[in-house]
Amino acid sequence: KAGVTQTPRYLIKTRGQQVTLSCSPISGHRSVSWYQQTPGQGLQFLFEYFSETQRNKGNFPGRFSGRQFSNSRSEMNVSTLELGDSALYLCASSLAGGRSYEQYFGPGTRLTVT
Amino acid sequence: QQQVKQSPQSLIVQKGGISIINCAYENTAFDYFPWYQQFPGKGPALLIAIRPDVSEKKEGRFTISFNKSAKQFSLHIMDSQPGDSATYFCAAKRYSGAGSYQLTFGKGTKLSVIP
Numbered sequence: 001k002a003g004v005t006q007t008p009r010y011l012i013k014t015r016g017q018q019v020t021l022s023c024s025p026i027s028g029h030r031s032v033s034w035y036q037q038t039p040g041q042g043l044q045f046l047f048e049y050f051s052e053t054q055r056n057k058g059n060f061p062g063r064f065s066g067r068q069f070s071n072s073r074s075e076m077n078v079s080t081l082e083l084g085d086s087a088l089y090l091c092a093s094s095l096a097g098g099r100s101y102e103q104y105f106g107p108g109t110r111l112t113v114t
Numbered sequence: 115q116q117q118v119k120q121s122p123q124s125l126i127v128q129k130g131g132i133s134i135i136n137c138a139y140e141n142t143a144f145d146y147f148p149w150y151q152q153f154p155g156k157g158p159a160l161l162i163a164i165r166p167d168v169s170e171k172k173e174g175r176f177t178i179s180f181n182k183s184a185k186q187f188s189l190h191i192m193d194s195q196p197g198d199s200a201t202y203f204c205a206a207k208r209y210s211g212a213g214s215y216q217l218t219f220g221k222g223t224k225l226s227v228i229p
Contacts (some may be wrong), residue, residue, distance in 0.1 A: 042221035048214050056214035089155050103217065105157030
């Protein structure tokens with residue numbers, strides 16, 4: 001099975017711009033979660049989508065949004081970029097939550113805001 | 115109550131030695147504790163996981179020890195190899211409502227295994 005894929009792998013944007021990142025989960029996985037990874041804060045949960053519905057959200061401002069399509073592919077959008085948004089954005093997919101919760105991560109999108 | 119505290123931040127171990135990484139949590143709602151391994155330029159990969167009704171789980175050279183009363187768990191890497199050099203994250207899962215389960219991660223330990 002192909003793993004989780006994320007595009008693009010690298011992005012450089014300017015403050016004030018907006019950006020859209022894409023994630024394709026493992027085939028058959030219906031849950032997609034997004035995380036922000038920075039050296040100072042580690043991995044922080046952004047949101048989770050399941051069957052096109054956001055069912056959980058972390059503590060991030062409204063500039064961070066996402067959506068999921070009927071084929072489970074997901075996108076996240078960051079509007080009005082700030083320097084502090086520079087990070088590795090990781091997407092993870094899983095079959096669904098449950099007693100075990102194996103999440104499979106993609107390689108991430110490295111976003112640099114200048 | 116949502117935090118998972120991980121130590122040390124960095125660790126240097128000789129080849130063949132034992133690497134030990136510790137994590138502690140406060141929220142008793144956590145019910146699943148995975149460890150992830152991340153190499154530079156890659157996403158985290160699930161290494162091994164444990165549920166709180168088990169005190170130890172071993173998979174090859176990797177062992178999780180779990181102390182429910184102390185709310186602590188640790189990863190032991192036996193016979194550490196240079197190829198184990200990576201960043202390790204502990205995590206804890208809890209039910210967050212609406213059918214969703216959320217992972218909370220420790221801040222990571224950068225392990226370097228020197229020949």
